[in-house]
C-alpha cells in the first residue's frame with residue numbers, strides 16, 4: 001500500500017534537476033506540476049528562475065509539459081510565457097493527464113519523469129501510471145485552500161514512509177534513487 005506513495009527521488013527543488021542528470025537516467029521528457037513546484041501557487045506569472053530552468057531544458061532538447069490540476073486560465077498564462085505545452089485540470093491522482101501527456105510525447109513510460117510537490121496527487125498519479133517521479137519541497141510554505149487537506153494527509157503518509165524506509169531523505173540531484 002505504502003509503495004504507491006513513495007517517490008523515486010526526493011529533491012529539494014526542481015531547479016536543481018539538470019539535463020545531465022536526466023540523460024544519466026535515460027529520461028527524455030519531463031512532466032511538471034505547476035503550483036509550488038515550478039512557481040509559487042500564488043504567483044500569476046513565470047519567474048526568472050523558472051524561465052532559466054526551462055531554457056536549459058530546451059537547449060538540451062528535453063520537452064517539458066505542465067501537468068496541473070489547476071484551471072486552464074491559470075496554467076495557460078504561465079505555459080504561454082514559458083513557451084510550454086500544458087494539460088490543465090488533469091485530475092491527479094487520476095492517470096488521465098499522464099496518459100494524455102505520454103500520447104503527446106510519443107515516448108515509453110520509462111523515458112518520462114514527473115516532478116511535483118504533492119504525494120497525494122503528483123507522486124500517486126505517477127506511480128499508478130508507472131513513470132518515475134520526483135517529489136520536491138513546495139516553493140511556498142502556505143498553500144491554496146484546496147491543498148490544505150491533502151497536506152494534512154501527506155504529513156501522515158510521509159511519517160509512515162520514513163518509518164518504512166530510512167533512505168527517504170531529501171537530496172539535491174537524481175544521482176541517488178531512494179529505491
Ligand SMILES: [Mg+2]
Pocket residue numbers: 033034035036037116117118
Ligand atoms: Mg503543486
